[in-house]
Amino acid sequence: MTTWHDYLKKEGQPPSWPYPIRFEEEQEVETDVLVIGGGIAGCWAAISASRTGVKVVLLEKGDTVRSGAGGPGCDHWCNVPANPHSRVDPDEWAEHMADVPYSCGIGLQIQCREDWDTLLEMEQMGGKIRDIDDEYVGAEGRYDDTKLMISPRYGVKHNLWPEPGAGEPGFNPPEERSNVVIRIWGSTFKPALKKECKRLGVKIMDRVAGTSLLTENGVQGERVVGATGLNSRTGEFVIVKSKATIIATGGAGDLWLMNTELCGMSSMHPRTWTGEGLVMAFKAGAEITNLEMSMPIGIATGLKHKWYSGAGDASYENVPIVDANGKRLPYPIQGWEDAGAMIPAPDVQAKIAEDVKKGVYELPFYGDWPSMSDVERRATWNLMLGEESTTKIIIDTFNRSGFDEKRDLQQSYKFIEGAGLPQWRNGGGNFMMDWDLKTNLDGLYVAGTQLVGGQDHSYCAATGRYAGRKAAAYVKEVAQGKVFRDQIRKEKERIYAPARRDSGIEWKEFHAGIARINQYYNSEFKTETLFKMGLGALERMEMEFVPQLYALDPHKLLRTIEDLTMLEHSKMIMQASLVRKASRMGFTRIDYPDMDPPEWNKFLVVKLINDKFTTRLQEQRFWGNMKEEYEKRNADYEGVYKGD
Amino acid sequence: MSQQKLMAIPNVVTPNQPVLFNPEICNGCNHCVEVCQIDVYIPNPEKGKPPIILHPDECWYCGCCANDCPRPGAIIFNWPLQSRGYWKNKETGKIGQV
Numbered sequence A: 001m002t003t004w005h006d007y008l009k010k011e012g013q014p015p016s017w018p019y020p021i022r023f024e025e026e027q028e029v030e031t032d033v034l035v036i037g038g039g040i041a042g043c044w045a046a047i048s049a050s051r052t053g054v055k056v057v058l059l060e061k062g063d064t065v066r067s068g069a070g071g072p073g074c075d076h077w078c079n080v081p082a083n084p085h086s087r088v089d090p091d092e093w094a095e096h097m098a099d100v101p102y103s104c105g106i107g108l109q110i111q112c113r114e115d116w117d118t119l120l121e122m123e124q125m126g127g128k129i130r131d132i133d134d135e136y137v138g139a140e141g142r143y144d145d146t147k148l149m150i151s152p153r154y155g156v157k158h159n160l161w162p163e164p165g166a167g168e169p170g171f172n173p174p175e176e177r178s179n180v181v182i183r184i185w186g187s188t189f190k191p192a193l194k195k196e197c198k199r200l201g202v203k204i205m206d207r208v209a210g211t212s213l214l215t216e217n218g219v220q221g222e223r224v225v226g227a228t229g230l231n232s233r234t235g236e237f238v239i240v241k242s243k244a245t246i247i248a249t250g251g252a253g254d255l256w257l258m259n260t261e262l263c264g265m266s267s268m269h270p271r272t273w274t275g276e277g278l279v280m281a282f283k284a285g286a287e288i289t290n291l292e293m294s295m296p297i298g299i300a301t302g303l304k305h306k307w308y309s310g311a312g313d314a315s316y317e318n319v320p321i322v323d324a325n326g327k328r329l330p331y332p333i334q335g336w337e338d339a340g341a342m343i344p345a346p347d348v349q350a351k352i353a354e355d356v357k358k359g360v361y362e363l364p365f366y367g368d369w370p371s372m373s374d375v376e377r378r379a380t381w382n383l384m385l386g387e388e389s390t391t392k393i394i395i396d397t398f399n400r401s402g403f404d405e406k407r408d409l410q411q412s413y414k415f416i417e418g419a420g421l422p423q424w425r426n427g428g429g430n431f432m433m434d435w436d437l438k439t440n441l442d443g444l445y446v447a448g449t450q451l452v453g454g455q456d457h458s459y460c461a462a463t464g465r466y467a468g469r470k471a472a473a474y475v476k477e478v479a480q481g482k483v484f485r486d487q488i489r490k491e492k493e494r495i496y497a498p499a500r501r502d503s504g505i506e507w508k509e510f511h512a513g514i515a516r517i518n519q520y521y522n523s524e525f526k527t528e529t530l531f532k533m534g535l536g537a538l539e540r541m542e543m544e545f546v547p548q549l550y551a552l553d554p555h556k557l558l559r560t561i562e563d564l565t566m567l568e569h570s571k572m573i574m575q576a577s578l579v580r581k582a583s584r585m586g587f588t589r590i591d592y593p594d595m596d597p598p599e600w601n602k603f604l605v606v607k608l609i610n611d612k613f614t615t616r617l618q619e620q621r622f623w624g625n626m627k628e629e630y631e632k633r634n635a636d637y638e639g640v641y642k643g644d
Numbered sequence B: 001m002s003q004q005k006l007m008a009i010p011n012v013v014t015p016n017q018p019v020l021f022n023p024e025i026c027n028g029c030n031h032c033v034e035v036c037q038i039d040v041y042i043p044n045p046e047k048g049k050p051p052i053i054l055h056p057d058e059c060w061y062c063g064c065c066a067n068d069c070p071r072p073g074a075i076i077f078n079w080p081l082q083s084r085g086y087w088k089n090k091e092t093g094k095i096g097q098v
């Protein structure tokens, strides 16, 4: 008996709610630093702040032990040019990485300077970062002296598509590789981070989702002095008074995904990514940018296969792709021979599609694991896929069902499952921040995915660690602020309204309704008329259906609150889209097709002033000289933690 | 058969069983309940029994519950039918599936 209806059949009634119900009851805590979101960035922020001796509270929607996109694991510590085998200069590499439109030199500089130290601290805490058991002796990229394993990613350059000459003899020779990505055993990381938080005395509040920020005197744009939260098991209301707050809630995963089941099932984001951090900060007066940008989800949408259960997926290192007759395809293999390139160039992709129709290649395609050398195959199957987040369970179930990577070809779903719809998108915007990873609001810091240019696991770890340090320094200079009771009262009204009703509209239908609006009015085809219709449709949702939302228990209440966030978030995106009268990367307008004309080749930054939506334009590369600015502010940086 | 009492219950949500518990091995420690960031499970009201799958439709198939269970075989991952990968024996051409 494992399912709910099994129980019902046996007992004749559903199980009672297993946790005490405390709707509307208050728990109040006071701290120096509050971290909202206990994923990769949040845990690192809590640890680094705590190591300076300040008091830290961590609010996490799930359970910190495995929560977030990186909770299950991570196999690439990307972009670590300060490692001992690197052939590039960290400052130069940071510049190179930042040399794309709408990127963020601040986060990248922090990552390139500090994520090797961060990785060494991970090792101190019990994370596995080297082949200490000598399982992969002889694998390409393994250094016998340090037992570190360099990955083929970012081989000679950092490029998705193969460079000219890829695959030919002498391309990407070992002595010319940049060696900036390290393979790691990331499934060991998250439990170690939680343990370290506990050891340091961080007060972890699991199953509590942050819902709003409290500002001095309740005034928008004033200093952030705390936050409110909702316990999704008990329904209890949490009030945290803090001198500084760090937002590390990841991104927003399913603004365009209508089917609530499938969003959970095959997404690159955990279900917990629902945009609250960004939206609560916006409501408090924080500056947000990149809202208008969104991209079709190329992989891992709910209606496609689970990422990695088809060979030929984005990061299968060194696995050659063959057709049904064993003919090799011109796919790069993200391996040594093509310097880590991930996908064929667009013209090559189009040619493959044509050739499939002509019968040059026969479907389906396969990943040819048996053709690999034993050690490279193990490095990809066991280390890479065994450690990279949600993939561990995939290789386990394949092997348990009889798949033998030494013998079998793994099927790829390229072409046969169809391309993802351009209306299923990813987006949601980022925070603007300064060199301290501080937002425009006093007391409010940000780290991880939600930074402009938010990148990978190590980016989130390094920026979390940095934000924790900066917020800790700030709290040593300031007194506790004053929370405003009326702001708390209003938030309680907002949050508990659905729990007071027991019929009407449920969260799933509401979610699908908003996603549909985003699909119709802000996806592939973008015009002023459509944006205005979209905004109108969202406003109708707000007027007509928000008052009908109901939630039967604390869990459903949290999902409902997430949907309310989704509604606000979609409105913000629609409003920002209306303002940008030009096209840019991730935002192609039919009525303004000019791509990045000079007057618009800038970040569009939005914020609320007295609840009014205001905008400004910010130059690209607003961070100045990366090396100089970093050094100016980090003369006191002490490097790897030496213990307490 | 005609004697059997049937309850009127709605369609079960889909997908419905991200995992299968083995009550012979599972001791109801609820570690998987804690590990799951989504709260797909709740503890069984009867102590020592496997958790109850309450929100299967919200599972993101991260695998943490199964990976972290301290009792091998107590919890078996159970991919929905539409997510079961295929393979082919390179020599014989025989097709396999998860």
Ligand SMILES: Cc1cc2nc3c(=O)[nH]c(=O)nc-3n(C[C@H](O)[C@H](O)[C@H](O)COP(=O)(O)OP(=O)(O)OC[C@H]3O[C@@H](n4cnc5c(N)ncnc54)[C@H](O)[C@@H]3O)c2cc1C
Pocket: A036, A037, A038, A039, A040, A041, A042, A059, A060, A061, A062, A067, A068, A069, A070, A071, A073, A074, A075, A076, A077, A078, A208, A209, A210, A211, A248, A249, A250, A251, A267, A268, A269, A270, A272, A273, A274, A275, A276, A277, A307, A388, A389, A390, A391, A447, A448, A449, A450, A455, A456, A457, A458, A460, B037
């Ligand atoms: C399948 C997969 C494979 C990946 N592989 C790699 C890899 O090999 N290398 C790599 O570099 N990166 C990889 N990534 C990306 C990497 O995991 C992410 O970049 C990283 O985890 C992001 O860190 P974060 O702290 O920003 O967000 P997360 O780690 O996701 O943390 C966000 C946290 O905030 C919590 N939260 C959300 N809302 C609230 C709220 N309102 N209140 C309280 N808490 C809240 C969430 O529960 C979550 O724990 C992978 C991701 C996936 C999904």
Ligand code: SF4
Pocket: B021, B025, B026, B027, B028, B029, B030, B031, B032, B033, B050, B051, B068, B069, B070, B071, B074, B075
């Ligand atoms: S499945 Fe494993 S972790 Fe879950 S309750 Fe049973 S023994 Fe504990």
Ligand code: SF4
Pocket: B018, B035, B036, B037, B038, B039, B040, B041, B058, B059, B060, B061, B062, B063, B064, B065, B066
């Ligand atoms: S696979 Fe992940 S999301 Fe699904 S029940 Fe297990 S821990 Fe929860």
